[in-house]
Amino acid sequence: MVFSKEEYNLVEDILLNGNQFNSQQRDFIELFESKTIIAGPGAGKTTSLAAKIILLLRYLHDNLSREGVCIITHTNVAVAEINIALQKAGINSISHPHFIGTIHEFFNHFCVIPFFKKKCKHNEIFFDESEKSDKEYYKHYIGIKNNWIKQEKFQNFYRQIVNRIHDNPLIYNEKLKKIDMINKDDWDKFEKYKENMIKAKFFRKIRGFLKYDDTFLFSKLFLEDINYQRILKKRFKYVFIDEFQDTTSEGINLLGKIFNGPDSIIQMVGDPYQTIMYGQPIPILQEDKIFRMNISNRFGxxxxxxxxxxxxxxxxxxxxxxxxxxxxxxxxxxxxxxxxxxxxxxxxxxxxxxxxxxxxxxxxxxxxxxxxxxxxxxxxxxxxxKNYKQVSKNIQLKNLIIDFICGKIIDEQMQPQKLKKWITDHPKIHEMNNILLNILKFNLNEDRKKQIRDIINYLLTEKNQVTINVNNSLFREFENMLCQNEDIEQHTSNExxxxxxxxxxxxxxxxxxxxxxxxxxxxxxxxxxxxxxxxxxxxxxxxxxxxxxxxxxxxxxxxxxxxxxxxxxxxxxxxxxxxxxxxxx
Missing domain, CATH: 3.40.50.300 (P-loop containing nucleotide triphosphate hydrolases)
Structure with missing residues (x-):
């Protein structure tokens, strides 16, 4: 694809303040075949990519083409940079059939949410890295499925199996075509309890409680249907992956599974020599598939x-x-x-x-x-x-209690967002606000602990769940939070x-x-x-x-x-x- 002098003048005025792209940058802008673009420091990678996208979108628009452009970025900052460049070129937003976003946003939008809609009959998902709420859920699940484990003599084993459910990741076993679990610490009893552990963890996830890496797990499940791969492949003719060296290899492999082939143009842009996360492998490169941008404008x-x-x-x-x-x-x-x-x-x-x-x-x-x-x-x-968003201590305590109750309730009929809304809107939670204000004004004494306990137990009883007492670890967290009186300005004053x-x-x-x-x-x-x-x-x-x-x-x-x-x-x-x-x- 070759662009005219007038088109280059447009993007150079917008992006380079009247300066010109060098010959190497122009070669990249006009390159439309599947390649890995190794762009060194100061080579103008981001600016050249923005110019390429502007000119390509204008070309597709002028030719009434429905071929989609997919732009995968490493951060939302990069999304904003490209969007600003597009707006300056008169392209106000990237809309159907095109897409711009991070790799997680891409797979969540096109794979994870459709999976939940189709298989789980809901799309109420949220990502939460909280360890405590997950473990509370696994504890209840295993306790219900194996009532004997609640006996005093099995308490140590009870804790161990809950921890293992949390710590051992779920994977998609492509050979067996099913969800599997990794035995991270080579536990000798793993096979005996594996099925229950997988069910506990997977059931938690299909209710919508996901972790960051679950994006790829559920995308793999969704993409096992070759028809969904075809739909995405047909929609996006052009795929650009910015900062590919920082993009998770699992995500790169999934994109390759969809878009590798003669009908798509997929370009990965970045610098493999800037792979600086410990334990992250350097991308494997094929020399015949490489285009180099190694002329730096940064230094001499x-x-x-x-x-x-x-x-x-x-x-x-x-x-x-x-x-x-x-x-x-x-x-x-x-x-x-x-x-x-x-x-x-x-x-x-x-x-x-x-x-x-x-x-x-x-x-x-x-x-x-x-x-x-x-x-x-x-x-x-x-x-x-960091830019801190100050949250009042009252709200922090209230959120702590709401999250705790969410973790205690196993309700197969209520999706997580609805459950949280039910708790938040419950009259007893509104009643609790006055108690929290009194705690902040005075202190957390035994009477106020009991008042909080009674409100929590009221909600748990409504959902037929096990109640708690004032020795629950929640109140230790409560006390710790009350003791944390750090001033954000003081925290940054020595910076x-x-x-x-x-x-x-x-x-x-x-x-x-x-x-x-x-x-x-x-x-x-x-x-x-x-x-x-x-x-x-x-x-x-x-x-x-x-x-x-x-x-x-x-x-x-x-x-x-x-x-x-x-x-x-x-x-x-x-x-x-x-x-x-x-x-x-």
């Missing part, structure tokens, strides 16, 4: 040289005119001297270089371990910034704004970055090994990818703090070709 050659030494597979190319500085290895003896010397380096470059001084990108210290923050900057505590984990800055562009490597951190060994200074080094591909991600964030300058004991004179002489070696006096 002085950053790309050491970057390619550490990750030669990436083969990052740069624009000749792009300016950056020779990275610095800062040799230190005292950890507490690192931070101030890094700041001194920044002052030095601001005095010497106007572009660096006027750059509006941030300078950040990048750490692998959050506990290292106080060692870089004395007395600070690492705290990840520092220039020390971050490498994971937290993935995808960002920084003006400069400092990386530290304390204790048994692997980064120095990776550096020395890749430059041939160390013959052998024990590190994982994830650690190597982390260093690659940290290095590739910067537009201008990277500073690597290395302890003086780690670097010999011979090592310094080898590194000097790519690095400015400075010792802190």
């Amino acid at each position: 050659g002085k950053v790309s040289l050491p970057l390619n030494k550490i990750m030669p597979e990436a083969n990052i190319q740069v624009q000749e005119e792009r300016e950056s500085f020779k990275p610095i290895i800062l040799i230190y003896k005292d950890e507490q001297s690192i931070y101030q010397n890094y700041k001194n380096v920044l002052d030095e470059y601001e005095m010497e270089n106007t572009s660096f001084k006027e750059c509006d990108k941030a300078d950040k210290v990048l750490i692998r371990n959050r506990n290292w923050a106080s060692r870089v900057k004395n007395g600070v505590i690492y705290s990840k910034k 520092i704004n220039d020390i971050f984990t490498i994971h937290s800055v993935k995808g960002e562009t920084l003006r400069s970055a400092l990386i530290v490597n304390f204790d048994d951190g692997p980064f120095v060994n990776i550096l020395l090994h890749q430059y041939g200074i160390l013959g052998e080094a024990n590190y994982t591909y994830t650690d190597k990818n982390l260093l690659y991600v940290a290095l590739s964030r910067v537009a201008y300058l990277f500073v690597f703090a290395v302890h003086e004991d780690k670097l010999t004179e011979e090592g310094k002489s080898i590194l000097e070709s790519h690095w400015d070696i400075r010792k802190i006096n």
Whole structure:
């Protein structure tokens, strides 16, 4: 598919402020065959993908085509970015037959909800990672099915089997075409109780109480019907998966099951060398199915040289005119001297270089371990910034009770959302509000515990469930919640704004970055090994990818703090070709 000069002018005005896509980006925009797009740092992946989608949707609209475009993103932030670009191009929303969303949203919408409608005759599902409510349910279920287990002498076994139901995941056994369970801890009695355990867990799920990963379990069940695969395949001609290296392999495999074939164009876009979640496998790539976007607009050659030494597979190319500085290895003896010397380096470059001084990108210290923050900057505590939604203590306590009652009630005739609404709207819950206010004003004494107990038991009795007493663990949670008087502003007041984990800055562009490597951190060994200074080094591909991600964030300058004991004179002489070696006096 080839687009006209006028069409490129449109997307370049919208996305590049009048600048132009380079030849490699244009080749990607006009590429319409199934490929894996390896897009290096600063290669303009997101912008080029947005341009491709804009031009494709305009083409389909102008040709009255009903071929659908499916865009799978890793986060909702990416969804928002693409939607904003589309709106600027006059495409107000992505509507039928097209789709944009995360992989979980895709499978929930097209597989999980239809499965529940067809097989369970309802679509009232919600995702809850709460451990307690699940275990309460499994305890009741197993107790009802096996009344003998409630005897005092079996209490330890009772707890064990409930924990195993919770901890052992359900899977879809494709060979046997049925739901199965994994025996995670090789329990010798697993086969004997397996059927009851599966039923307890599956029955909980088909009532609508799902976990994050259940999306793929129920999608597999739904897609066993080849007709549903055909419907999706027929609807979506074009499938784009953004940040494929961060997308769960289970989801990628399911998408492949649907869309691999001559009738679909499926493109996975991302950078496998930025796979930085521990335990996550690097995607397996077929060289003949790869299209590379490796020209970076982020930094110049002085950053790309050491970057390619550490990750030669990436083969990052740069624009000749792009300016950056020779990275610095800062040799230190005292950890507490690192931070101030890094700041001194920044002052030095601001005095010497106007572009660096006027750059509006941030300078950040990048750490692998959050506990290292106080060692870089004395007395600070690492705290990840969050937008907190303040919820009153009264509402927190009320929600705790409602969730507890939901977990205690087994009602096969009432779906979970309706059950929760029945509890929330019950007159006794409204009556409880005054009791909670008195607890907050005064305290939780025995009388008020009994009042709460009586209200809970009133609802449980209505549903023919076992009642509780004031020794129930609920009241310990109640007391713990009352003791938690932390002030959110106090929590964030000690927060520092220039020390971050490498994971937290993935995808960002920084003006400069400092990386530290304390204790048994692997980064120095990776550096020395890749430059041939160390013959052998024990590190994982994830650690190597982390260093690659940290290095590739910067537009201008990277500073690597290395302890003086780690670097010999011979090592310094080898590194000097790519690095400015400075010792802190």
